[in-house]
Amino acid sequence: MTGYPYRTLFVWIAALALFWLGACSPWSSAWNIGLATAVGLVACVALVMATRRIRARRAASRQVLAAINGALQALPGDTRRNTPLVLTVGESTGVLAQAFENNVVQITDAAIWVRVDEPARLKHIANALKRWRDGQGPDAVAYLVDADSAVDDAAFAAATQQWRTAVDEASRAVGYALPVCVAVYVAEVEAAQQACPWFGASGTLPPALNTLADQVCAATLAHARWVPHEARTRWAHHVARLDAAARWATADLLPGLADTKRGTRPINMAAFGLTMVRGTPTSASLVGRYVGAITGLAQPLPSGTPARLPLPDALLPGIAPQQMRRVLPRALAHAFVALTVALCAATAASAWQNRELIARVQADVTRYEAIPPANDAARVDALAAIKRDRDELERYARMGVPPRLGLGFYRAGARLPAINTLIASYQPPAPPPSMIELDSLSLFKTGSAVLNPGSNRVMFGALEMIKAHPNKRVLVAGHTDSVGSPAFNRKLSEARAASVRNWLADASGIPLSQFAIQGYGDTRPKASNDTDAGRAANRRVEITLIPDCRDARNSDSPKGQPACSFE
Structure with missing residues (x-):
């Protein structure tokens, strides 16, 4: 696996989220369905964006990869990993055209240089080259600057910031801060007679950028020992221009690249160098005005044609090669974190x-x-x-x-x-009694149907039973022993039932139509009338709850009429 599996990871995370919503969520079904729908939509959007990004990367890097493969076809197979790979950026119609001519890839003794003309393509090409090198990303980004082509401060600052942002996006794409080496070319007509070396620093730059100009000046003066005696006067002119150009670069160019006020990470400035090339300096350029203001030197007249710009091989020794970064362990780690x-x-x-x-x-x-x-x-x-x-x-x-x-x-x-x-252990309550038996001796005197004073205490149980079942009819039946004539006993038992009925109706508020009375006399004894105990048991009043079986059309029946037949 050479590319980070964004789509696979998106599917994995979406599957985990959907499983959690379906099997573990404590929320309601409506919430789970809504959130699952949202997860599905987000996953689809992420997959579409990742697919578009992959296609854009392939489209942006297809020409570069084809050119690299063609250029390295005759070289050993491990060249892609052992040879430094440098992305080269700058003005496409100026400095890049002079350094690469019509080529996309330039191979030197020090590195493989890959030309990138557009800032928007830098991140795609950097990511594609990392995949091409099996996880080993580009070793550096070289920013080539033609000092004499910049004539407008605002346009130059905008171009610098644009490449600064592109380098930051490329660093995010490959997963590490890309080392940046800045190569400045200073045009000089008299430089045509000899190849000018690079002056600057590589590896670790000083925290104070203005000290780089002092280092460049010291290096140019030290190089004067190797210049022939007859050419030292001319070299002194070169030293003055290089020193002025170095101070311009450290004052105007490098601070713009190191700017972090626009949400970008600090740039990994790894090298800085200047060289003098054959060309046509102009006093209208930014560096020309800066040089004229500092040195007072007049610009020489144009002479000859611009030479091909040398690539800054001398700036690479201080930049360590990038390590191979496998995406599979990182992807597995991210998948494990999601799990x-x-x-x-x-x-x-x-x-x-x-x-x-x-x-x-x-x-x-x-x-x-x-x-x-x-x-x-x-x-x-x-x-x-x-x-x-x-x-x-x-x-x-x-x-x-x-x-x-x-x-x-x-x-x-x-x-x-x-x-x-x-x-x-649950036990339903006992069903309420359907019949309560009252002792006649506790209610009436012998041979009387008038309730005794205080007898109402005996009938409280029957009253509660009646109130608890207001939808049932109440049958009050009177019974006597066998003493006396049957006719008298029957009349006495019915009168006693009527007295009890009247009291219950008054006490409960239930209309008399809900009551029925019956006098049985001595026809239904409970015990033998031959003994005193048996006759006492037979003297009683029974209060019974019965279903209301009267038809609606009989609701006007006379008071006291039995609700149903009890014979």
Whole structure:
């Protein structure tokens, strides 16, 4: 793998996010569907952008790679890794045209120089060359500057900043700060007679850029020892121009490249050098005005044709070759980081949902236990919630814990036996009595149908029963023992039933139409009338709840008419 797998990583991250939303998310289904849709859209946009970037990189670097392959075809196979590879930038119609002519690649004894005419293509070509070299990116970027071609301060500063931004984008594309060497060419008519060396520094530049001019001046003066005696006067003129050009570069050129006020990273300035080439200096250029102001030297008349600019091989020895940077370990590390983040999110979601599950089960149990047995309807509702919890826990025990509750945090299964015990302990309340029997001796005197004073305390139980079932009719039946004539006993039992009925109707507020009375006399004994105990048991009033079986058209039946037949 030679290129960073952006698309594969995007798909991996999207798959992790979708899995988390589908299996681990604690949010509602609506939220999960909405977020999953958003993740899918973001992933599609990222894939489209990555595909466009790959196509743009291929289109921008296709010509360069073809030229490099053609130029290196006859060289050994390890040349691409052992020979320094330098991206060369600058003014395409000026300095680059003079250095490369019509070539895209120039091979010297020191390096392979690759021409880049447009700032926007620099990052694509740098990334493509890194892939071409199997993970070893370009070793440096050489910025070639023709000092005598710059005549406008604003245009020169804009061009410098444009290349400064392009170098920063290329550094981000390859994953490291590209070393930058700045090569300045100073035109001089008299330089045609000899090849001028490079003066400057390579490797580590001094923090104060203005000291570079002093170094250049010292180097040019030291070189004067090797200049023939008859040419030293002319060389002194060269020294003055080189010194002035170096001070112009350190005052106007290098600060623009080192500018970090526009959101770019500090540039990795690795080398700086000047050389004098045959050309036509002009007093209208920036460096010409600077040289004229400092030295007072007049510009010589144009003579000859401009020579081909030499590439700055002398600036490369201080720049260390780039190491091979494999993208697979970095991509695997990023994929592992995404997996770790997903696992942490899944763990947090599992812990939170397990806490919520246990809290919900405990709240249902607490609510059930707090309801008194008398309120059976509320207890049944609370018990239904506990049964739903029981069914859920049993399903987990039978089919496995889902991922959203797994990851070692599931503890609700231990509560299942206690929940089953609680459900089994539920006992429905006893059904309310459908009949209450009252002792006639506690209500009436012998042979009387008038309620005794204080007898209402005996009938409170019957009153509560009637109020609890307002939708049922009430049958009040009177019974006597066998003492006396049957006719008298039947009439007495019916009168006693009427007295009890009247009191219950007044006390409960229920209309008399809801009551029915019946006098049975001694026809339905409970015990033998031969003994005192048996006769006492037979003297009674029975209050019974019965369904209302009257037809609606009989709602105007006379008071006291039996609700149904009891014979």
